[in-house]
Amino acid sequence: MSNAVRLENLRKVFEGRGGSSRVVAVDDVSLEVKDGSLVTLLGPSGCGKTTVLRMIAGFEAPTEGDVFIGDERITALPANKRRTSMVFQSYGLFPHMTVFNNIGYGLRIRKVPAPELRARVLSMLELVGLAGTEARLPSQLSGGQQQRVALARALITEPRVLLFDEPLSNLDAKLRVQMRLEIRRLQQRLQITSVYVTHDQDEAMTLSDQIVIMHQGRIQQVGSPQEIYSRPRTLFVADFIGKGNFLAGTVRAVDGDRAEVEITQGRLRIPAGGFRPADAVWVLLRPEAIGLAPAGVGRWQGRIAAATYLGSEIFYEVAVGGQNLLVKVGHPQGATPLEAGNPVGVVFDEGSLHLIPREGTA
C-alpha cells in the first residue's frame, strides 16, 4: 500500500469575527509527496506552510480541495483516524505522564496489550537513544531529549505519514544540526513518508528529498535542494534561498541555448532557459560565483565599498557601474582583506548565471 501524500487544489480561508476579515492562508496548493520521501515546506512565517501541514493532519478542514494518502481520500476523515503523527514545535509532551507513558500513549489508545506495549516502548527508546529514562517526567529532560521523546512517540504508532512542525526551532544551534541529521537518518531507515515544515533554509537543504517553497499561501517552486538553489524560478525563491545579486536586464537575442542579455554594465551571454527576445529578466549572480582579480583584469572594474570578515570567508561589496555587488571570497590563510576604496577587477563565468522573470515589464 502506498503512503504517498497527494494534495489537490487545497485552499484555506480563515474568516474573521463576523466575516469582517478574510485571510486566504493557503491558495490552490497541489503537491505530491512520494512514498517514503521527505518533503520540506519552506517559507517565511505566514506563508501558509503550517496550515498545509495541519490540513494533512486533520486539524484544519480545507475550504476547498482534497487530501489523499495513497489512493484514499482523507479530506473528511477525523484527525484521530488518519494515522499521521505530528512532531510539534513545542514537542507537545504530556507533562503529567512519564516518558514511558508519553511514548506508549498511542499504543494504549489502540489497546495494544501491556507486554507488547512495554516491549515496543523500550525498543523505541533504544532507537532514539534514551534507554533508561522511561520513568522520568518530561520536565526532567533536556530540550534535545524531549525532542527525541516526541519523535519516539510519533514513530511508535507506525504512522503512514510523519509530520514535523518546526520541530527544532526551540533547540540551540549545535543541537539543531545534530538532531536534523538524526531525523534524516531515522526517516531514511524507516522509510516513512514525511512532510517537514520549517523556515530555516539550511535545515531544508540538509534534510529534504524535495523542497517546496511557499509564499503568501501559494507554492512558488518545487524541486530538489540543488534545483531550488541553482535554478530558482522566481525572484522570491532566489532571494529566500541563499544570497544573490540581482541585475535588471532585457533579453536582446537568443542564440541556441544562450540568451544575450543587456544590463547596465554591458551585455552577457547566459543559458537561455526558455526566455525569448524582449523578455524582462533578472540576472542572478550568486556571491560565490564571483571572483576578484587585480585592477585592470577581469570582465568588469570596480572598487571595494565594504568588507565583512567572517573567519573562513570574506564578503565584499564591490561598486560596479553604480551598483553594489556582493562577492564571497574564500579567505586564504594569512592574507589581509582588501580595504575599502581599492580598485579591483570582477570575474565570473557567464554559464553560472541564471535568469529569472522580471515582472511589471512584460
Next chain:
Amino acid sequence: MRHTLTVLAIVAAAAWAIPVQGAQVLHMYTALDTAETQLYIPEFEKDTGIKVEWVRLSSGEVLARLRAEAKNPQVSVWYGGPSQDHIAGKKAGISTPYKPPLDWTLPANAHDVDWHWVGYYFGAIGFGSNADFLKKAGVPAPTSWDDLLKPAYKGQIAIAFPYTSGTSYTVLATLVQMMGEDKAFEYWKKLHANIHHYDKSGSAPVTQAGLGEVGIAVSFSHDLIAKGSAKGYPIAMTFPREGTGYEIGGISLIKGGPEPELAKKFVDWALSVRAQNLMQQWFRIPLNPKAEVAKGAVRADQVKLINFDAVKAGDDRDRLIKRWRSEIGQ
C-alpha cells in the same frame, strides 16, 4: 494619575472632617424598624435642631451591643423595644435614670421604679394570618395559643429568635407567666414543629406572612397592622382568647453616654403630644392621654390581656433565653 490622587485626598480629608462639624448630634440605637424610625427622627430634628445619628438593631441586639460597649458607650439613647428588655438592661447596668417632667401621669407599669427607663407606647401580641393561606388550607385563623399547635399550620408559622427580638421574648415571657415555666417550654417544643423559621427581627414575620412565604406571623398588633393590612397585605389579625402578653415600649438613657442632655430632650420629646400623635402612622397606642389613637389600632381594652409582669420578665431574661436555646436548640 496625580490629579486623581489629589481628588481622592480631598475626599479623604472631607470624610474625616464631617463628624467634627455641627456639635449638636445625638447618637442612638433604635429597635424600631428603619421605615418607622424615618417617621419620627426627622420630626425630632426639625423640632429641636438636634441632629440624630442612629443604628437600627433588634432590641436583643441593642442590649447585646450596649453590654459589649459598656466600657465605651457609643450612644446616649436606646429608643424602642419592650420594657422587659429595658429592665434586663437596667439589670446589666447599662442605663442611667431620668425622670421626665410630665403634666400627666405615666402608669406605674409604664416606667421603671427608679426611672431607668420610661414607657411611651403600648402594644399587644397577636397572630397575623395570610388570608389566602387560610382559604386555601381551609382552616380558620388561630384564636388561642393551642390553635397554633394544629397540624394544619405545620411549617407555616414564623416568629423571631427570643434572644434577638424583644417581640419574641415577650411571647416567651407571656407563655411562662401564663403556663408556668416547664409547661411553657413543653408548649414551645410542640410549637417548634410548626415553625417554618426564626427571624432576627420581631416584625419580620409580618411581611413574610403578608407575602405568603409563611401562613402565620406571631408579632405585635401594631406591626401586624402597619406592616400587614395597612400596607395592603391580606393579613387577618387575631388574638388568643386565653389572654395575651403585651409590651410597654421603652426608652433608656445610656450610662456614660456621650450626650446626656440631648438624650433627655429626646425623652421629653418622645412623650410629647406631638411625638405621640406621630405614632398613629404605625398604629402604636400612645401613653399620653392627650394623644390620638389611630383608627384600627388595638387598644388595651379591646383584647384580653394577661397580668403581665414585665419586671419579672426582664429579670428572668438571661435565664429563660439560655433554657430556650438549650431546649429548642436554635
Next chain:
Amino acid sequence: MNELRKILREPVLAAAIGVIAVSLFLFVIYPLFKVFQMSVVEDGRFTLHVYRDLLDKPFERRPIYNSLILGALVAVAGTAVGYLFAFAIARADVPWKRFFRLIATFPIISPPFVLSLAAILLLGRKGFITRMLFQGQWDPHIYGLRGLVLVETIAFFPTAFLIMLGILQAIDPALEESSLNLGATRWQVFRTVTLPLSVPGLASSLLVLFVESLADFGNPIILSGNFHVLSVQAYLHITGMVDFGGGAALAVILLFPTLAAFLLQKYWVSRKSYVTVTGKPSPARLSVDPFTRRLLFVLCLGVTGLILLLYGTVIFGSFVTLWGANYTLTIKHYASVFHIGGRYLRDTLILASVATPITGILGMVIAFLVVRKQFVGKGLMDLTSMLTFAVPGTVVGIGYILAFNERPLLLTGTAAIIVLLFIFRNVPVGIRAGVAALQQIDPAIEEAATNLGAGSARTFVTITLPLITPAFFSGLAYGFVRCMTAISAVIFVVSGRWNLITIAILGLVENADMSQAAAFSMVLIAIVLLVLGLIQVGVGRVATSQMGYEAAG
C-alpha cells in the same frame, strides 16, 4: 545580617517595611489573636470550657456539620459550572463567547445577598415560579440547604470559572493535538490530557469555593431558614446573645477548615500545577465535535438563563408596588433609595473611596517589596497580607470589635475602623494584581534606574509605578467592588455615624421589604458598574498615553 545592613542604608525602604510590618501585625494578626484569646481565656485563666460547652450541645454542633456540607456541595457544584463555562469558552469555541464570559463574571460585582433575595422572589412559597409554574402545589423548600447551594453556586462559580479559564488557556494546544494525532478520540483527548491537566486547577477551585462558602454570611442570614451555619451562628452569639466567648469559639472553629483549605491551596495544590498561567492565552486551535459544542452551548445557555432570570426578577421586583399583594409598577422604591437610603449611600461611597486608593497603594508597595526586595520576614509579610483573604469576614469582624474597643486603640464607632477593615480585607487583591504585574516587568528596567543613581523609593515611583499602573487600576476596581458589597465583617463595626448600604439592604430583606431591598440593590449595582466603567476609561487612557509615549520614543 548583610541584608539588614543593606536595608538600613535605604531609610525610605526601611521605614516602609517597618510601617507595613507594624500595620499588618496590628490590623491582621492582633484581631485574630484577640478572637482566639477570647475563646480560651476566662477570668485571666486558660480554659477550654467554652469549646466543651459548645461541642456538648447538639444544636451548637450542627452548624459545624452544616457549614462543611454546604461548603463541600457548593465547591463541587460551583467548580462544575465554572469548568463548564471555562471549557466551553476556551476549548469548545461555542457561539456567544463574550456574552457568556460577561455573564460568568457578573455575580462577582453584585452584593452577595441579592441572589438570595432573587431566590425568594422566584422560588419562595409565593415566588413567581412556585405560583406560576406549579400553582403553589410544590414547595421548592429554598429556605435551607437547597436554596443555599443554589445561590452560593451562582454567587461563587465565577471564581472557579476564572481559575479554570486561566488554566485551560495556558494548556499548550499542541498537547491535545498530539493526543488526537496519536489516534485518541475527542473524548479520549479530554479524559487523558485536558482533564488531568486541569486537575490542579480543579483542586484549587474546589478549595477556594469551599472557603468562600464557609465565609459567606449575606446569603445564609437570609436564606438559611432553620439550617444554621457557622458564620451566622457566630454573629448571633455575639450580637444577639452577648456571648463573646461562644461567638469567638465558633469563629475559631470556622477558621480552622478555612485556613486548612487556604494553606493546602497555597502550598500544595499550586505547586502541583503542570501549567504556568502566564496571562498570555494560547489560542485554542482544536475544537470539539458539533454535537458536544451544541450541548455545551445549551448548558451554558441554561445557566445563563438562570442567572438572568435571578437578576431580572430583582429588577422587576424593584418596580413592584407591594410584592406578593400588589404588582402594579411604580418607581417609588427608587425614590426612597435616595430618601431613606441617601445617607447610607453617601457613607458607603465616602468610606469606599477613602479605603480603595489606600488599599491599592499599600497593595502595590507590598507587592513591590515581596517581589523585588530581600529582607528578613519577607515570607511572613507575604503570608500575613494574604491571610485576610482566607479568614472569613465574620472572624475578622469579631476580631476588630474585640481588639479596638479599648484605649489606646479605641476605634469603635469611628470611620477609621471601617476604613481599616476595608483596607486590610482587600489588600490581598491589590497585592495579587501588583505581583502579577511586577513579574511581567523585567527587573533589568528597575536595575537600570538604580544603576543611574535612583534610590529604592525613587525607582518605585518613577519606574515601577508607571509600569504597573494598569494593574494598579484593576486592583483598585476590584477593591472598590469589594468595599461596596462587603457585609460579613463590617456588620460588626458599623455605627450610627457611619453606616453602609449593604447593611441597610440586609435589614430590608430581613424585614421582607423585598421591593425596597431590590431597588437598593439595583442602585448599588448601578453605582458599582458606573465606577468600574470610569476606572476602565481611566485605564484605557493611561494605556493609550503609554502607547503614545512609546511611539514617540
